[in-house]
Amino acid sequence: MASNDKRCSRRDFIKTAGATGVGAVLSQHLMQKDASAETAAKTSKNKTVPTRPFGRTGKDVSILSLGGMFDIPANQIILKLALQLGITYWDTAHVYGGGTSEKGIGKYFKKTPADREKIFLVSKSWAKDPEGMTNQLETSLKRMNTDYIDLYFLHGVSSMKEVGSEARKWAEKAKKQGKIKLFGFSTHQNMEDCLMETAKLDWIDGIMLTYNFRLMHQNSMKEAIQACTEAGIGLTAMKTQGGGSVKTDSEKELHMAGRFVQNGYTDKQAKLKAVWEDKKIASICSQMPNSTILMSNISAALDDTGLSAKDMSFLKQYALQTCSGYCAGCASVCEAEINNSVPIGDIMRYLMYQQHYGEHDFAREMQDKIPGDIKKVLASTDFSAAERKCPQKMEIGKLMKKASRILA
Numbered sequence: 428m429a430s431n432d433k434r435c436s437r438r439d440f441i442k443t444a445g446a447t448g449v450g451a452v453l454s455q456h457l458m459q460k461d462a463s464a465e466t467a468a469k470t471s472k473n474k475t476v477p478t479r480p481f482g483r484t485g486k487d488v489s490i491l492s493l494g495g496m497f498d499i500p501a502n503q504i505i506l507k508l509a510l511q512l513g514i515t516y517w518d519t520a521h522v523y524g525g526g527t528s529e530k531g532i533g534k535y536f537k538k539t540p541a542d543r544e545k546i547f548l549v550s551k552s553w554a555k556d557p558e559g560m561t562n563q564l565e566t567s568l569k570r571m572n573t574d575y576i577d578l579y580f581l582h583g584v585s586s587m588k589e590v591g592s593e594a595r596k597w598a599e600k601a602k603k604q605g606k607i608k609l610f611g612f613s614t615h616q617n618m619e620d621c622l623m624e625t626a627k628l629d630w631i632d633g634i635m636l637t638y639n640f641r642l643m644h645q646n647s648m649k650e651a652i653q654a655c656t657e658a659g660i661g662l663t664a665m666k667t668q669g670g671g672s673v674k675t676d677s678e679k680e681l682h683m684a685g686r687f688v689q690n691g692y693t694d695k696q697a698k699l700k701a702v703w704e705d706k707k708i709a710s711i712c713s714q715m716p717n718s719t720i721l722m723s724n725i726s727a728a729l730d731d732t733g734l735s736a737k738d739m740s741f742l743k744q745y746a747l748q749t750c751s752g753y754c755a756g757c758a759s760v761c762e763a764e765i766n767n768s769v770p771i772g773d774i775m776r777y778l779m780y781q782q783h784y785g786e787h788d789f790a791r792e793m794q795d796k797i798p799g800d801i802k803k804v805l806a807s808t809d810f811s812a813a814e815r816k817c818p819q820k821m822e823i824g825k826l827m828k829k830a831s832r833i834l835a
């Protein structure tokens with residue numbers, strides 16, 4: 428991490444933040460972290476991102492995975508740099524960028540075919556029926572100039588009804604054909620239920636789930652993660668920032684940023700470290716669309732200093748104090764209260780991509796998938812019963828009105 432002389436005291440930080448704005452101070456520190464990461468990369472050639480076993484699969488994966496939701500065809504250097512520094516787990520999906528994400532990976536493998544076998548490659552099928560899955564898999568293989576995908580996910584599962592015996596037969600056949608090595612699913616909603624049910628199955632190899640400093644303390648999530656670990660299912664965490672970077676409009680958030688800057692890293696790096704503290708998580712999938720974010724995340728991965736118990740407790744407190752700003756994805760809880768008439772969980776996720784993560788392309792794709800008749804009733808539906816049940820105490824009605832305005 429940054430050397431002591433590059434760190435500022437909390438008092439200096441708050442003082443400077445008061446004069447210039449916390450964003451400027453964080454940027455300055457981020458640049459310092461980047462500089463130290465680049466220096467580390469140059470000076471310790473053998474130091475690469477560490478690996479962890481991926482469940483019972485016998486595969487080791489880098490603890491940091493390259494998320495593919497960026498313009499990969501135009502940013503081939505990111506792939507090269509990531510691999511050089513040990514990020515050997517690459518994640519994409521049939522739908523990312525309307526196919527450009529996979530095409531970008533294919534462009535890279537066409538130019539450097541020897542690198543294919545160094546990569547643990549993941550893609551996902553949005554289709555859940557066997558014919559659709561076959562079509563999407565074949566397209567993905569062609570786009571990526573490869574004969575196989577290491578781990579193939581069903582994309583965005585919110586109930587295990589979507590992962591039934593047909594999916595099992597399909598996965599077994601695709602494995603026999605050598606087109607996929609491992610099979611599983613990604614999930615953003617009703618995750619604990621999906622994980623608990625999966626732990627009883629013997630044919631799911633891996634799961635990518637939303638997991639962060641907000642969710643990791645919840646008992647139901649802890650039990651679900653434990654059950655999957657005991658069943659040997661490999662786990663990848665995504666959305667590890669828990670809703671985005673700290674905002675600068677409250678004392679709590681200033682305090683949060685100040686604490687971690689004082690310790691020598693940014694709040695974003697601290698949130699990654701909190702997830703890595705849980706050794707049951709094999710890897711973090713992170714969107715790293717430019718070298719600044721890539722190097723900042725690599726710097727955090729290369730630094731083997733863990734978060735202190737005090738830091739972990741601080742993050743937990745921060746999560747509790749700001750819980751009403753974060754949707755935990757337990758859509759079956761709120762949607763049942765309005766007879767499933769509005770996909771609250773999907774719309775919350777849309778807002779998160781739009782507002783916190785700045786993933787405007789993906790947000791637009793999600794926007795297109797929300798039916799017109801749902802968009803029309805967002806502002807007029809009474810969400811008060813759903814709000815009463817929401818464990819995060821979210822202002823669902825207000826947020827749905829906001830989504831209605833953005834989607835209009």
Ligand code: SF4
Nearest residue numbers: 754755757758761817
């Ligand atoms: S709005 Fe509340 S109840 Fe609904 S998914 Fe989000 S956190 Fe769960």
